[in-house]
Amino acid sequence: MAPDARHQVTGRSATSTARAVTLGAATAPVAVPLPEAVGPRDAVTRLRAHGCWYPSASPDGTEAAFICDRGGVPQLWAGPVHSDEVRLLDASPDPVTEVSWSPDGRWIAYTAAPGGSEHSRVLCVRPDGTGRRILAGADPGTSAYLGCWAHDGSAVAVTVAVPAVRTSGDGSPDGTATSLEEPAPRPGDGLSAYLLDPDALASPALLATEADAATLRVCDLSFDGTLALLRRGPRGRREAVVRRTADSATTCTMPVADGDPWIGRFSHDGRTLWLRTDADREFAALYALELDADGAPRAATPAAQRPGSGLELLSMAHDGRTAVLVWNVQGASELELLETTAARSAADTTGPARPVPLPHEVVTRAVPAGAGRLLLALSGSRRRPGVWWAREGVSLLRTPWSSRDEDAVPPDRPPVRPVPLHLTARDGLPLSGWYYRAPGRAPGESAPCVIHLHGGPEEQERPVFNPLYHELLGRGLDVFAPDVRGSSGHGRSFVDADLGTGRFAALDDVADCAAHTVTAGLADPTRLAVMGRSYGGYLTFASLVWHPDLFRTGVAVCGMSDLLTFFAGTEPWIAESAAHKYGHPVHDRELLRSLSPMTRIDALRVPLLAVHGEHDTNVPPGESEQFVRAARERGVPAELLTLRDEGHDFLRADNRRLFRRTAADWMQRHLG
Known part of the structure; x- marks a missing residue:
């Protein structure tokens, strides 16, 4: 750059x-x-x-x-x-x-x-x-x-x-959330x-x-307090902002990658900003951004980069002399330490990066812990x-x-290590995912298989422990968890491949992934199911009506069934961020309508289970309710499980168990 x-x-x-x-x-x-907490200071x-x-x-x-x-x-x-x-x-x-x-x-x-x-x-x-x-x-x-x-x-x-607060025609508030159709901001x-x-x-x-x-987070303050590093912007268009605290003047901006919000740190003297960015790059790298005394940019130089792998997590030691770098290498993590002693730019960096062996596949957080110490969430x-x-x-x-x-896992159910599976979409785009084979399956035996789709869509399927997968595996069901286009970890072009009309190709990716499990001799073509959460829930709804003969059943979790009602009901800042990804609810109204599963509900032929948290304001529960109601009106078996005291993520142990068992029971019943 x-x-x-x-x-x-x-x-x-x-x-x-x-x-x-x-x-x-x-x-x-x-x-x-x-008030001070009463009772035991330990978990009951x-x-x-x-x-x-x-x-x-x-x-x-x-x-x-x-x-x-x-x-x-x-x-x-x-x-x-x-x-x-x-x-x-x-x-x-x-x-x-x-x-x-x-x-x-x-x-x-x-x-x-x-x-x-x-x-x-x-x-x-x-x-x-x-x-x-x-x-x-x-x-x-x-x-x-x-x-x-x-x-x-x-x-x-x-x-x-x-x-x-939305105002009525006479300017009085009516207490409802503002939609993107209203152009003029108001105080607050x-x-x-x-x-x-x-x-x-x-x-x-x-x-x-x-x-x-869409987003605004303060990621760092310079040691003298004169500069602030902020991360702002919608999905796919995040940027780092350096702002002076004295007069709130923005001194520079720079595009940064999605993913972890902690994008960078100032050096001790405030003259270098260490930044994780994918500006003009396929994969994020570490850059040294030189600043003048007022915080204005002078030069940006790559300090650490890898071909084909992105910098996923960045942390700096308290003394500012060591950068902790976590790289995403085909879904797994690699950790290394980079000395930045007295560095003003990448050219001044001392010594090569030192790799640190890991006992787990994935690092989810890396933080300094005093002199020479490091804490890792693995x-x-x-x-x-x-x-x-x-x-x-x-x-x-x-x-x-x-x-x-x-x-x-229980002693009688050994955990399953997934294997990578690679395929090519019908338009030539390389796809991949992780395949989990149920224990005891004979080689060459075709199995009932659940295609599980992650959320985001910018999330990435990683080789991490997923109790849901092990619940399904324990019922004798295989699981294939792919990254369809729009997922992270495969470069900026792959993330952006589902923008606009590209989402139709993402729907085809789901079908291509399912078909590949069959042609690879892994899955039984008569016992395929689709399942996903959040955006994966949307893909589940959509796959059942775009490819009605492919799957025997589906489980949609917190998914959008109509992109227009989603925009009308979600949080205003979520709508602002999602407009770049899915399309604007006014300017791209017809596109959103054509991409909405509700517009093709008449094509639904197989039983469906929808699951939603009652307090979900990211994807409101009405998205699941309207799809289930429409399915029943057409004579298609459909059920809705509403989890109490849950939002968009299911966080309570009893609800998580109920969800896993209900979903696995449903799959086992319909896949035989």
Whole structure:
């Protein structure tokens, strides 16, 4: 990438920023103290096979705060990395999604979703479990998202989303969400980022406001506090923004990759920005972006890159001298450390990258943990998510509070390691996925097979432990989990291949994947089923009506059945982000109509099970309800399972078990 390419690194005036600040000034959050937790400081119900993920280390690296579902729901825990004496910091049943320990060690900030809904809030608590309070997101209808800490621990960045209010013809509010059809923003619309004092002694400081924004996250603050790194923009068009905190002036922008929102870090002197970006590239790489004293860009140089593999996770050591790089290599992870001592650009980087062997296939999070220490959240195809730690020159060690490998599945049901499967779509595009063979299947024996489709569509199928797959395998059903076009991990062109009318080709990809399992001698052509969640649920609905003779049944989980009603009912910022991916609900109305499974409901011939969380505001439950209702009206057997106290993701252990068993029962009954 050329250092002076203006469409990649550009300056911008503060005019639009100043206007945005005015729009968002009334939405500043107010901290809400919470009563001290009563009762046991441990989980009342213990899951033997639990998962631990999203660790954040104390400043000295001896302890970690993390998310764990050992109590039946993802909750906030903390404890020493070398002892199993962990403590529950928030006994609330609200699922926790992100965790961040303050650099001064005094607070742990985290994000939780009340009632399992999509409206999250940011809270903080002291490491001993006292002082718990809501920092943002307490107001009804609002959501809050966690950003970074100031490097001295004095403040934490939080983004607040306030739903827009639609006005009637006379200008009075009618209380409904704004659709993309309304062009003019009003005060309070969009996303606003603040610096909040966890002690609630200082007033919130507004960093940025974006009207009609899709995303806005504060990823880093320079050590002197003069610059902020933000990530904003809709899916497929994310960008990094450097903004001065003194006058809110944007000094530069640069395209960045989708995926992990933590896109980069400033060097200690603020003159280099280490950035994970795929600007003008197929795969994301590490770039050193040189800045002048005012934060304006001078040059952008690649510091670490790989042909055919993308940089998936980026973290920097607290002293700024080591970059932790996680590469996505055909779905698996490779970890390496890169020294950046005294670096102003890639040319100054000292020494080659050092690889770190991994005991699991996939790294989901990598964070520094004090001098020379590292915390990793790992997952594998035959073991539950866990947290591992290491010192310089020492092999990775599993934390005692992470599940043991032997607890992953029942003793009489050994976990299945998937094998990669490659094929070519009908238009010549290479496709791939992971095939899970049910235990005890004889070689050459064709099997009943479930084609499982991931969400996103920018997600990627990874070789990680999936209890649903093992439930299906235990019923004698094979599983093929492919990446159809639009998935990540295969380059920018592959991600964008389903834009616009390309989505019709993605529907054909599903059929081509199913057909390949048959021609490869793996699946029985008379016992194929399709299943998926979120966008995969949409593909399930669509596949059953676009290819009605291919599948015997389907299970659609939190899927969109009509893209127009989806846009009308989803969260405003989700609609803003999704418009680039699927099409605009006004300008591309006919395209969205033609891509909607509801428009072809008359072609449905096979039984269908739909599953939805009652609090899902990402894809509202009405999407499943209307498809099931229409199927029944046409005499096609259809059932709907609504999971209580769940949103778009199913996070409670009892609901997850109910979902898995219901789906597996359905598949076993219809596939024989």
